[in-house]
Amino acid sequence: MMPPHSNDLVAKAERAERRWATVAVVVITVLVAAASFAGVHQATMPQSRVETADPRTLHIVGEFIESNLGSALEPDGSVMVRVVGQQYAFVPSCILVPADTLVTIRATSADVVHGFLISDTNVNLMLVPGYVSTINTRFSKTGDRLMPCHEYCSVGHEGMWARVKVIDHETFRRMAANRQRLSCAPS
Amino acid sequence: MPLHKRLILCHFWLGFAGFLAALVLGEWQMFIRSPLHAWIGDPEWYYRAVTGHGTAMAYVLPTLIAMAVGYFMTETSLQRPLTGVRWAWMGFALALLGTIVAVLPVAAGRASVLYTFYPPLIGSAFYYIGIVLVVLGSWIWVALMSVNLRLWKRENPGQTVPLPMFMNVAGAYLWAWTSVGAAVELLFQILPVALGWRSTIDAGLARVFFSWTLHAIVYFWLMPTYIAFYTVVPRAIGGRLFSDPMGRVAFALFLIVAMPIGAHHLFEDPQVGGGFKYLHSVFTAVVVLPTLITVFTISASVELAGRLRGGKGLFGWIGALPWRNPIMLAVTFSFVLLGFGGAGGVINMSYQLNTTVHNTQWITGHFHLIFAGAIVIMYFALAYDMWPHLTGRALTCYGLMRAQLWTWFIGMLVLTFPWHWVGILGMPRRMAFYDYTDPNLALEAIPVIISVVGGAIVLVSGFLFLAVLISGHRAVRAEPGVYRFSVAVHPPQRMPAALNGFGLWLALMVGLTAVNYGFPIVHLMATPGTAVPAQQVGLLR
Numbered sequence: 001m002m003p004p005h006s007n008d009l010v011a012k013a014e015r016a017e018r019r020w021a022t023v024a025v026v027v028i029t030v031l032v033a034a035a036s037f038a039g040v041h042q043a044t045m046p047q048s049r050v051e052t053a054d055p056r057t058l059h060i061v062g063e064f065i066e067s068n069l070g071s072a073l074e075p076d077g078s079v080m081v082r083v084v085g086q087q088y089a090f091v092p093s094c095i096l097v098p099a100d101t102l103v104t105i106r107a108t109s110a111d112v113v114h115g116f117l118i119s120d121t122n123v124n125l126m127l128v129p130g131y132v133s134t135i136n137t138r139f140s141k142t143g144d145r146l147m148p149c150h151e152y153c154s155v156g157h158e159g160m161w162a163r164v165k166v167i168d169h170e171t172f173r174r175m176a177a178n179r180q181r182l183s184c185a186p187s
Numbered sequence: 188m189p190l191h192k193r194l195i196l197c198h199f200w201l202g203f204a205g206f207l208a209a210l211v212l213g214e215w216q217m218f219i220r221s222p223l224h225a226w227i228g229d230p231e232w233y234y235r236a237v238t239g240h241g242t243a244m245a246y247v248l249p250t251l252i253a254m255a256v257g258y259f260m261t262e263t264s265l266q267r268p269l270t271g272v273r274w275a276w277m278g279f280a281l282a283l284l285g286t287i288v289a290v291l292p293v294a295a296g297r298a299s300v301l302y303t304f305y306p307p308l309i310g311s312a313f314y315y316i317g318i319v320l321v322v323l324g325s326w327i328w329v330a331l332m333s334v335n336l337r338l339w340k341r342e343n344p345g346q347t348v349p350l351p352m353f354m355n356v357a358g359a360y361l362w363a364w365t366s367v368g369a370a371v372e373l374l375f376q377i378l379p380v381a382l383g384w385r386s387t388i389d390a391g392l393a394r395v396f397f398s399w400t401l402h403a404i405v406y407f408w409l410m411p412t413y414i415a416f417y418t419v420v421p422r423a424i425g426g427r428l429f430s431d432p433m434g435r436v437a438f439a440l441f442l443i444v445a446m447p448i449g450a451h452h453l454f455e456d457p458q459v460g461g462g463f464k465y466l467h468s469v470f471t472a473v474v475v476l477p478t479l480i481t482v483f484t485i486s487a488s489v490e491l492a493g494r495l496r497g498g499k500g501l502f503g504w505i506g507a508l509p510w511r512n513p514i515m516l517a518v519t520f521s522f523v524l525l526g527f528g529g530a531g532g533v534i535n536m537s538y539q540l541n542t543t544v545h546n547t548q549w550i551t552g553h554f555h556l557i558f559a560g561a562i563v564i565m566y567f568a569l570a571y572d573m574w575p576h577l578t579g580r581a582l583t584c585y586g587l588m589r590a591q592l593w594t595w596f597i598g599m600l601v602l603t604f605p606w607h608w609v610g611i612l613g614m615p616r617r618m619a620f621y622d623y624t625d626p627n628l629a630l631e632a633i634p635v636i637i638s639v640v641g642g643a644i645v646l647v648s649g650f651l652f653l654a655v656l657i658s659g660h661r662a663v664r665a666e667p668g669v670y671r672f673s674v675a676v677h678p679p680q681r682m683p684a685a686l687n688g689f690g691l692w693l694a695l696m697v698g699l700t701a702v703n704y705g706f707p708i709v710h711l712m713a714t715p716g717t718a719v720p721a722q723q724v725g726l727l728r
Contacts, residue, residue: 010677013429013430013487013676016487017430017433017483020479020480020483021480024475024476024479024480024483025476027475027479028472028473028475028476031472031533031536031537032468032469032472034537035468035472035537035538035539036465036469038539039465039538039539044538044539045461045464045465045538046454046455046461046464046465046538047455047457047461048460048461048462048464049460049461050457050458050459050460050710050711050714051457052714052716052717054716054719055719055720056719056720108457111307111720111722112305112307112308112390112722113305113307113308113390113394115546115615117545117546117547117613117615119612119613119627120613122539122542122543123542124455124541124542124543124545124546125455125457126453126455126456126457126546127457128390128391128394128456128457128458129307129390129719130389130390130391130458130716130717130718130719131391131456131457131458131717132457133455133456133457134457144627145627146613146625146627146628148613148615148618149615150545150546150547150615150616151305151546152234152237152301152305152308152617153305153308154299154308154722154724155230155231155234155299155724156230157230157234157617157618157619158230158233158618158619158620158621159620
């Protein structure tokens with residue numbers, strides 16, 4: 001029944017075990033090192049600061065009042081986009097951004113938890129009421145993208161889709177010269 | 188021999204009844220939101236079904252199976268009758284009552300909050316009370332596992348705890364501690380609001396508490412599967428367990444590192460800082476280790492079986508394996524699905540890659556591979572292996588069992604691969620409707636239809652499983668003999684104290700959780716103005 005086991009075979013089995021354990025530890029170390037390197041060197045750490053915003057007073061005070069929502073050209077040439085998610089729409093419902101420009105998105109929720117995702121990009125956030133979500137990104141191509149809410153936010157969740165319109169940098173600058181806050185939402 | 192057969196059977200049947208009902212709901216959800224079906228008119232039905240599916244699959248099925256397997260393992264591996272049978276029945280009664288109390292408001296459309304709760308959305312208080320009752324029932328089980336091990340140790344001083352019982356109690360302690368997160372969320376945050384005593388809730392803090400439970404609960408689901416890998420599979424296929432101590436090391440590692448990693452569900456959340464997200468990401472990488480150890484030990488045990496059956500050469504042992512044995516098929520399918528699911532998990536753990544797939548259908552595909560695939564397939568195998576010992580009747584419909592396992596495996600692949608693909612395309616989870624006429628979504632239509640077909644295959648397999656179990660109750664009476672466990676190549680004589688008890692591992696488990704969760708929790712509790720108005724879910728009717 002049993003293979004004849006001598007000390008030789010036992011030693012062989014232990015060697016195999018040890019080799020595998022070494023391989024496992026090396027694989028894990030490489031994975032962690034790769035993520036750490038990309039995180040620090042390429043500045044791809046997950047959003048790191050905890051900021052709060054009271055959903056009861058969003059519309060009255062602070063950066064998320066309605067007239068301040070949408071895209072703004074900052075003095076340093078980057079673009080700041082402020083968005084509010086609420087049942088069952090984003091405000092603004094169409095976000096206008098320039099291509100090849102640093103874009104900072106700041107968003108929060110006016111009621112429950114929402115998700116924030118722009119298709120074909122790495123923009124992906126949770127909007128939790130009471131807190132401000134932030135992400136930096138850069139759009140490399142012009143065109144239209146979808147922006148669904150990806151977290152269940154009660155029974156109208158499936159209708160909560162916005163759009164993102166990426167236009168070329170110069171057109172955006174010209175438009176920004178005339179208006180403080182830009183969006184492509186029908187007014 | 189299991190002595191309290193009816194107790195164990197009741198647990199199995201409650202778990203599997205919930206499982207089959209949830210299976211039907213799952214396929215219905217996939218169908219109505221696919222291009223094969225028009226807009227359903229009232230989307231609330233869809234979210235109601237998702238809540239029912241998740242609650243039954245995530246809470247009822249695995250908890251009841253873990254309890255059933257736990258009682259079975261206690262009596263068979265310790266070879267003494269279960270102490271506290273009356274308490275065990277009380278635990279079962281609580282689980283049954285809890286299931287009913289939770290399911291009724293869900294069915295009535297008063298608690299469509301999904302099984303992950305999502306405050307500040309609030310559903311009927313009965314839904315949460317029901318889940319608390321199920322968890323209370325499982326805590327009685329945890330206590331019984333601990334007490335029975337202690338009594339056995341007193342009767343057998345200095346002896347090595349049998350491997351099945353060691354693993355079983357490790358799973359029980361893991362569950363006791365991981366369920367604390369959701370219990371705190373339910374008892375101190377959600378229920379006071381659901382009962383009308385408070386009107387605001389800190390949604391961010393609630394998500395942190397839920398993440399405490401949300402990841403390690405997967406390892407609790409996994410425990411019966413891993414126990415089967417180590418203690419049942421090698422025996423069932425005619426092999427030997429390659430290493431007994433490595434099994435103990437793997438389970439001890441699960442205890443330590445399954446817990447302090449839950450914030451990897453919160454990588455895109457605003458209420459946890461980047462440092463702790465990084466820390467949880469690193470610990471998530473470490474949790475790969477016990478699984479890699481298991482893959483090695485079990486593959487080596489299977490190779491031994493092949494060689495004992497006359498297989499020769501580098502790969503010859505594979506052909507010599509008992510491929511007509513359902514347990515052999517089950518462990519193979521489970522490993523393949525665990526491989527795909529695990530690779531996806533490593534992607535999710537790396538936060539840069541996670542931003543591409545977070546909360547998309549990719550995630551649904553990932554956890555269906557792990558839970559519905561790798562884990563549940565071994566629940567089937569455990570039931571097939573234990574059934575003759577519980578019913579006292581022969582279970583010999585091997586052809587039907589093989590058909591069931593094959594359909595489940597193929598169905599799972601056809602179901603989950605398209606989900607991964609549409610997830611990469613950016614398709615969000617859990618929506619009652621997708622407008623496939625939108626040019627940006629049109630690409631997703633075909634894969635979605637393929638996954639509906641996969642779901643249908645899985646549904647058929649679920650009912651084949653039911654047929655096997657029922658045929659087991661109707662077969663001829665047969666004495667199944669003593670229930671045996673895998674024998675290690677070198678049966679352990681003396682185990683180091685650390686691998687014969689849990690003191691060290693429990694201390695590390697609690698300590699590491701405190702380190703990785705302490706600051707984020709205290710920080711949010713100390714931050715003013717984070718409580719937001721709660722909102723009753725659903726439509727006012």
